[in-house]
Amino acid sequence: MTAKNISRVTTSLLLALCALHSDTSLAELVSAPTQSAVDDHALNIGEVSKADGSSVYVAKKSAVPSKRQIFRSGLAEKVIGRKQIEAAGPGASGNEMLSMAPGVNVISGYTATGGGKTQISINGVKQGWHIPGGAIDDGSIATTFDGVPMANLATGLWASPDVNQSSLISGIQLTYGPGNPENRWYNSIGGTINYIPLQPTKKAGGAIGMSYGSYDFKNIHFAINTGEHDGFAAVIGGGSSSGNSYLSAPAGSIVRPFGSSNMSSYSYAWYFKGVKSFKNGNVSLGAYLAKGQSYKPFMQLLYPIEGITINGQDVHKKPIPGPLYSQQTSGFYRALPYKDDSNTLWMIYQKINVDIGAHTELHNMLWFRHGDRLHYQISRFFPEDYEYYTPHTNAYGDKLSFVTRLPWNELEYGGYFINERYTVENNNFPYGTYDPSAAFKQTYLYKTFDSTAVAAYLQDRISPIKSLDITPGVRVVGYQTRYTPNMCAESPSACALDPKGADTSLPASSKSYEQVEPSLAINWRATHHLALFASYAVAYKTPGAADDGGGVFQSIPTSALSLEKGQEYQAGMKFHVKSAAYLHNFFASVNWYFLHFSNQFIPITLPDNSVINAQGTSDYDGVNISLEDEPVYWLHLFTNLSFEKANFTNYTLQGGKSYSGLPLPYVPAQTANVGLYTQNYIAGIDVEPRLWMTYTGPQAVFNSITNAPSPDIKMPAFTLVNFSLGAKVPVHLMGMKYVSSKLEIMNLLGRKYNRYVQVDSGKSGQFGPLGAGALVGYAGAPRLIYFSLSAKF
16 A cells, blocks of 8 residues: 555545535544544543533543443453552553453563563563563554553554553553454554543642652652633643662672663653533643663573673673572572663644534544654673664554444444654664764664554444444554665765675565454343443454564565454453442453464564564463452452463464464463452541452463473462552641552562563573573562652642
């Protein structure tokens, strides 16, 4: 699909949609102010009309979907509320905030703040720009902030520090699988995450808080809501955190990062949203900025190997004498420093909701997003070149949709257009020189990926009887990616020093794809408290991960590429009881799912930055169970369980070697969390103790020697116990409503466990040939203690 064709498709889509409403011209729509489309409608953020014509903006306390909305959905969905978000701790990244949902596994991390990257799996499918090897299906879960897509269009990936302040998040909506067309994005094969920030409210208010904890963790945050004035309401908030990693350099090691003796991290986020109401709708403007930085350590050896010491190797690659480096010898929480890694995101977006008559609402969302990563190797186990790596992304898009309410059904139709330029720039500079502008020694990479995505959809929620909703849907998608290697054009001096460097990739090329995605969702409320649901959906995404290492377009010709395809089946039941004996706000969901993920292109980046490409087809088969209840007014109980089996039906390396039948790595056979929150009033003080437990079952690991999952090596299961004690004191001073304090203890019993393990390849990027076949990984966080204090106005 050429750019001209994409433009024609987009124009035709707009004209066709506008033609359905002859009283609204295309010019009027284009010039109108804009606000969220489908997501605002689905989340019921505010009313869009009133019979008396008065102010129409009536924001709810939270934009988070209600239990009743989830109960009536034909999809498997989960809402993570404030209390469950808080269970991840004050330093949680966006991925860790999801940890209390069924089927969710936080695979790896190395910091106690939101500044460090993590990777997550949801029903086995991965998301997160982090893991060095074994990211089989990474980038196949959509991530959005207030409905705005955050993931890279070319790769499907996002960095978890892009959401690093839980105080700004009022709730998270998680849709498992592709979902309905109206809220499906370009990488929704495994699911869609919507981080729902604080929303403007009718009444004014504010909050401020701070936390301090283990490893010198510090956090401060605030939020101010203006309340509604003449139809206008706004909220502004922000927060900043800093601290050290629980992994620190072994005592006496000479392998140190430049300018730092520990592996510190920091993060911050700022957010604004304003809404203006008018007679038949509202318009809003939002802005968001987030940054996270952390020192990334080398992976740890689980067991010692002769010749690998805490002091690394000299310029001749001979071991420097010292204690052996491993969890067993140099300390379970000791790791050598590797590189500094930071991620920045900022975006601005505008939304509009308008009642245009004829029982129809118009929704539009326009946005611009910038993202960049900056990391450089600040230390090496043995002297080599240092790396200064600065990929960055600029993307803009528009999503236009309509909702038409008819006597027996509700039509939703629309589409979106997204354009993105992803630039990869990587400069290697000489060992011992902390100067990115130094003369090039070996290589300089400069590549661009220009990507465009267009989609048009139609879905119809049909209700032949009051208790039955049938939602068929169809979405047509088109993708185009153009790859351009620009090393010699951007840096003639680097090209002169390394003339072959420009030839290490395939020449410039492009590829266009078009596909049709059908779907069907059914919800039947058999009784007032029981709903049965089932769904089927097909979704496509662009192949593999386009990055600097040599994936699609760079070492695989366009003729060999096709869209990755996900086909998911779901069936289950939901229970909702608002009030009964020992059942208050009771909600339970049990569902089975089966995802067939085909046409996978798998670029595997090895520790030495070389790439092995593979093709695969995988099946994910499992059951999720979620339950929460308040049997008595002072007690809240919850549990989430998942059971899954995920295997490759095909896994073939470039060159023909097959490892079909192997398990997918980093997919636990079971996960579980269970807990209770209590609320007691003692002398007028609200005291809230909480106790919860998380269990992660055994997981297959990735073998970097065979470049495939290991058939027999598994990470052992582990269980963590957590506890918190909060107190809320009413205060009537200087406009304050109450003051809260909280003590949180994560991993209460101090359990030692590994969050991530792989088999080392023995390549030069980690420990050299001595490490071949060794088990390496990252230890999970030890006991962490936090104390927080906040005030509500």
